[in-house]
Amino acid sequence: xxxxxxxxxxxxxxxxxxxxxxxxxxxxxxxxxxxxxxxxxxxxxxxxxxxxxxxxxxxxxxxxxxxxxxxxxxxxxxxxxxxxxxxxxxxxxxxxxxxxxxxxxxxxxxxxxxxxxxxxxxxxxxxxxxxxxxxxxxxxxxxxxxxxxxxxxxxxxxxxxxxxxxxxxxxxxxxxxxxxxxxxxxxxxxxxxxxxxxxxxxxxxxxxxxxxxxxxxxxxxxxxxxxxxxxxxxxxxxxxxxxxxxxxxxxxxxxxxxxxxxxxxxxxxxxxxxxxxxxxxxxxxxxxxxxxxxxxxxxxxxxxxxxxxxxxxxxxxxxxxxxxxxxxxxxxxxxxxxxxxxxxxxxxxxxxxxxxxxxxxxxxxxxxxxxxxxxxxxxxxxxxxx
Amino acid sequence: xxxxxxxxxxxxxxxxxxxxxxxxxxxxxxxxxxxxxxxxxxxxxxxxxxxxxxxxxxxxxxxxxxxxxxxxxxxxxxxxxxxxxxxxxxxxxxxxxxxxxxxxxxxxxxxxxxxxxxxxxxxxxxxxxxxxxxxxxxxxxxxxxxxxxxxxxxxxxxxxxxxxxxxxxxxxxxxxxxxxxxxxxxxxxxxxxxxxxxxxxxxxxxxxxxxxxxxxxxxxxxxxxxxxxxxxxxxxxxxxxxxxxxxxxxxxxxxxxxxxxxxxxxxxxxxxxxxxxxxxxxxxxxxxxxxxxxxxxxxxxxxxxxxxxxxxxxxxxxxxxxxxxxxxxxxxxxxxxxxxxxxxxxxxxxxxxxxxxxxxxxxxxxxxxxxxxxxxxxxxxxxxxxxxxxxxxxxxxxxxxxxxxxxxxxxxxx
Numbered sequence: 001x002x003x004x005x006x007x008x009x010x011x012x013x014x015x016x017x018x019x020x021x022x023x024x025x026x027x028x029x030x031x032x033x034x035x036x037x038x039x040x041x042x043x044x045x046x047x048x049x050x051x052x053x054x055x056x057x058x059x060x061x062x063x064x065x066x067x068x069x070x071x072x073x074x075x076x077x078x079x080x081x082x083x084x085x086x087x088x089x090x091x092x093x094x095x096x097x098x099x100x101x102x103x104x105x106x107x108x109x110x111x112x113x114x115x116x117x118x119x120x121x122x123x124x125x126x127x128x129x130x131x132x133x134x135x136x137x138x139x140x141x142x143x144x145x146x147x148x149x150x151x152x153x154x155x156x157x158x159x160x161x162x163x164x165x166x167x168x169x170x171x172x173x174x175x176x177x178x179x180x181x182x183x184x185x186x187x188x189x190x191x192x193x194x195x196x197x198x199x200x201x202x203x204x205x206x207x208x209x210x211x212x213x214x215x216x217x218x219x220x221x222x223x224x225x226x227x228x229x230x231x232x233x234x235x236x237x238x239x240x241x242x243x244x245x246x247x248x249x250x251x252x253x254x255x256x257x258x259x260x261x262x263x264x265x266x267x268x269x270x271x272x273x274x275x276x277x278x279x280x281x282x283x284x285x286x287x288x289x290x291x292x293x294x295x296x297x298x299x300x301x302x303x304x305x306x307x308x309x310x311x312x313x314x315x316x317x318x319x320x321x322x323x324x325x326x327x328x329x330x331x332x333x334x335x336x337x338x339x340x341x342x343x344x345x346x347x348x349x350x351x352x353x354x355x356x357x358x359x360x361x362x363x364x365x366x367x368x369x370x371x372x373x374x375x376x377x378x379x380x381x382x383x384x385x386x
Numbered sequence: 387x388x389x390x391x392x393x394x395x396x397x398x399x400x401x402x403x404x405x406x407x408x409x410x411x412x413x414x415x416x417x418x419x420x421x422x423x424x425x426x427x428x429x430x431x432x433x434x435x436x437x438x439x440x441x442x443x444x445x446x447x448x449x450x451x452x453x454x455x456x457x458x459x460x461x462x463x464x465x466x467x468x469x470x471x472x473x474x475x476x477x478x479x480x481x482x483x484x485x486x487x488x489x490x491x492x493x494x495x496x497x498x499x500x501x502x503x504x505x506x507x508x509x510x511x512x513x514x515x516x517x518x519x520x521x522x523x524x525x526x527x528x529x530x531x532x533x534x535x536x537x538x539x540x541x542x543x544x545x546x547x548x549x550x551x552x553x554x555x556x557x558x559x560x561x562x563x564x565x566x567x568x569x570x571x572x573x574x575x576x577x578x579x580x581x582x583x584x585x586x587x588x589x590x591x592x593x594x595x596x597x598x599x600x601x602x603x604x605x606x607x608x609x610x611x612x613x614x615x616x617x618x619x620x621x622x623x624x625x626x627x628x629x630x631x632x633x634x635x636x637x638x639x640x641x642x643x644x645x646x647x648x649x650x651x652x653x654x655x656x657x658x659x660x661x662x663x664x665x666x667x668x669x670x671x672x673x674x675x676x677x678x679x680x681x682x683x684x685x686x687x688x689x690x691x692x693x694x695x696x697x698x699x700x701x702x703x704x705x706x707x708x709x710x711x712x713x714x715x716x717x718x719x720x721x722x723x724x725x726x727x728x729x730x731x732x733x734x735x736x737x738x739x740x741x742x743x744x745x746x747x748x749x750x751x752x753x754x755x756x757x758x759x760x761x762x763x764x765x766x767x768x769x770x771x772x773x774x775x776x777x778x779x780x781x782x783x784x785x786x787x788x789x790x791x792x793x794x795x796x797x798x799x800x
Contacts, residue, residue, distance in 0.1 A: 272506065275506075276506075337597075366600070370472060370600045373596050373597075374596050374597035377593075377596045377597065380507070380508045381507060381508075383504065383506035383507050384504065384506075384507060386506055
C-alpha cells in the first residue's frame with residue numbers, strides 16, 4: 001500500500017518537471033505510451049539490426065583472415081551503428097538489448113588494442129550474431145512489474161554464478177603461477193583474477209568471513225602475520241619481490257574462492273539487494289579505488305575500478321525492463337552516464353590494459369571522479385523502480 | 387527604499403511548517419535522475435500564505451531589484467564556493483541554474499526539500515536544518531571571466547555579453563596566488579547567522595551540481611559584532627568603517643551598482659572581488675600596540691583615525707603615517723563596499739603557526755577604477771604587507787536581482 005502511494009507521488013512530481021520550468025528543454029517520453037512501440041521505432045530497429053548483422057558478418061570474415069586493421073575499423077563501425085539506434089532498442093526490447101550490449105562492447109574495446117586476440121573475438125562475434133538474430137525476431141515483452149523484476153534478479157543471479165566460476169578458475173591459474181615462482185606470469189594472472197572479484201564485490205562481502213580472507217588489505221587486519229588473500233600476494237609480488245611462503249597463501253586463496261563459489265549457488269537474491277549492490281559497487285569505486293588505496297603495491301586500481309563499474313552496469317542492464325516501465329528517463333540518463341565513464345576509462349588503456357594508477361594526473365583522476373559521482377547519483381535513484 | 391534593499395520578508399514561515407505542507411503533496415527536489423529538481427512552483431506561494439500567521443523574523447527576501455547579500459547587514463557566517471562548469475551544453479547550464487534557484491527559494495524562506503518517503507531512495511534533503519529557521523540565509527552569485535570565454539572559446543554563446551570590467555585581477559607585487567584556490571566559472575556567496583544553515587545550503591548546491599559542474603574551492607568565514615557596530619578582523623581592528631561613507635541609495639549607486647554602460651543583465655548588479663589574505667597572527671601579536679596602530683593609521687580600540695576621537699570622523703591623511711593602510715586607501719581616492727570575513731585553516735605544519743586571515747570581499751561598480759589601483763598601491767607600499775600575504779584571488783560579475791519565477795542568470799543566458 002505504502003509503495004503505491006510513493007510511486008504515484010513520484011509520477012506526479014516527475015510530470016511536474018515539465019510544466020514547472022516554463023520551456024521544455026528536453027521532451028520526455030510519456031510514461032503511458034511505453035508499452036507500444038511506434039511503427040517508426042520498429043522500422044528503425046529492423047533497419048539498424050540488419051545493418052549491424054551485415055557489419056558483423058564482415059567482421060567475422062576479417063577475423064577469419066586475421067586482418068587486424070579491418071577488424072579494428074569494423075569494431076568502430078559496429079559501435080557507431082549500434083549507438084545510432086540503441087535507445088529505441090533499450091526501450092522496446094530490453095532483454096535483447098542487454099545481450100547485444102554485452103557482446104558489442106568487447107568488440108569495440110578490442111578495436112583500440114594493438115594486438116587482437118582472434119580466438120576470443122571469434123567467439124564474441126558469433127555470440128553477437130546470435131543476439132542480433134534474437135533482436136530481429138524479438139516480440140515486445142509485456143510482463144507484469146513483479147515478473148519483470150523477478151526475471152531481472154534471475155538474470156543477475158546467473159551472472160554472479162558465472163563470475164564466481166570465473167573467479168575460481170582464474171584464481172587457480174594465479175595460484176599455479178605463484179607456486180611455480182613465475183613472478184611475471186603471476187602478476188598477469190593477478191590482474192585477471194581481481195576483475196572477477198571486483199565485479200561482484202558486494203555479493204562477496206555478504207559472505208562474512210570469506211571477504212576478509214580473500215580481499216583484506218594490510219590496514220584491515222589486526223595481526224599482519226595472519227594476513228591472507230590477494231593483497232598479501234600482491235605485496236609479495238610488487239613490494240617484497242619474493243614469493244617465499246606464498247604457496248600456502250595461494251592454496252588457501254583457492255580454497256576460499258571455491259567456498260565462495262559454493263555459497264553463491266545457494267544465495268537468495270531479491271531486487272532490493274541487487275539494486276543496493278549496484279550502488280555499493282560504485283561506492284567501492286568512489287572510496288578505495290579512485291584514491292589508489294586498493295592496490296597500493298601493484299597500482300592496478302583502475303582495473304578494480306573498471307570492474308566495479310562493470311559489475312554495477314550489469315545490474316543496470318538487468319533492471320532495464322523495470323526502468324523502462326517505471327522511469328524511462330532515468331534509463332536514458334544511466335545509459336549516457338555509463339557511456340561517458342566507459343569512454344573516459346578507455347582513454348587510460350594501453351593495448352587493452354589499464355595504465356597504473358600512479359601514472360594518472362590529479363586532473364585525470366578528478367575527471368573520472370566527477371563522472372563517477374554523476375553515475376552514482378543516478379544509480380542511487382534506481383530504487384524508485386522497486 | 388524597497389528597490390534599494392532586500393527587506394526582511396513580511397511573510398515568513400518556520401522550516402518545520404513548510405516541510406509539513408510540502409511533504410503532504412509529494413514535492414521533492416531529487417526526483418529526476420541526476421538529483422535534478424522538480425519543485426511544483428504552484429504549491430510554494432500557497433504554502434507560504436497558509437503559514438503567514440507565524441512570523442519568524444529571520445528571513446531575507448531572495449527576490450528584488452538587487453541580489454541579497456551585498457548591502458544586507460553582514461551575517462555571522464559565510465561560505466564562498468567556486469564551481470567550474472563541466473558540461474558543454476548551454477541547456478544543461480540553464481537546468482543547473484533552475485534547480486539552484488528553486489533550492490535557493492526554498493532554503494532562504496526556511497524550507498527544506500522533502501526528505502523522502504521511500505526508504506530505499508536517498509533522502510532528497512540532507513536534513514541538518516529540519517528544526518532550524520532561515521537564519522537570514524542569503525545566496526549571492528556571480529560569474530567569472532572563464533564562464534564567458536575560456537582559452538578564446540565562447541563556451542555558451544554569451545561572450546558578447548561579458549561585462550566591461552570582468553577580468554581576473556592582474557598580478558600584484560608580493561602576492562602568492564594559488565591558482566587552485568582562485569577564480570572559477572560561478573561563485574556563490576552563502577551567508578547566514580547559523581553556520582549549519584549556511585553549510586546546508588552549500589552542500590545541497592554541490593549535490594545539485596553533480597553532472598553539470600564541479601567544485602573548485604570552498605572557503606568558510608566568520609565575523610562577529612553587535613548590530614550596527616563595525617566588526618573587527620583577526621588583527622583586532624575594525625574592518626569596513628569606510629562603508630558608512632556610501633551607506634545611502636545615492637552612495638551605493640556610485641560605489642556598488644553597475645552603470646548604464648554595462649550589458650542589460652548587469653542592471654542592478656555589481657562586481658565581487660575576492661582576495662584570500664593570510665594574516666601572520668603570531669608575528670602581529672608580538673608587535674607593539676603603537677606598531678599595530680601605525681600600520682593601520684587608526685586607533686585600535688576606538689577605530690578613530692589618528693588625530694580623531696571617533697570611528698566615523700573624517701580622516702585627515704596628513705595625520706597618518708604615509709604608508710599606513712588607511713592613508714593609502716584614502717590616497718587612492720576610491721570607495722568600495724567591503725564585506726569581508728575572517729577564516730582559520732588549521733596549522734602550518736612547518737612553523738606550527740595558525741593558518742588564518744581575511745577573506746576580503748569587495749563589491750564595486752567598476753573594479754578597474756575602484757579596486758585595482760588601490761590594490762596596486764597597497765601591495766607596493768602598505769605597512770600591512772609585513773604581516774599579510776595574498777594567497778588567492780577572484781573576480782565575479784553578479785547580475786541584478788530576480789523576480790519570482792525567474793532563474794539565476796536568466797537575463798544573461800537568454
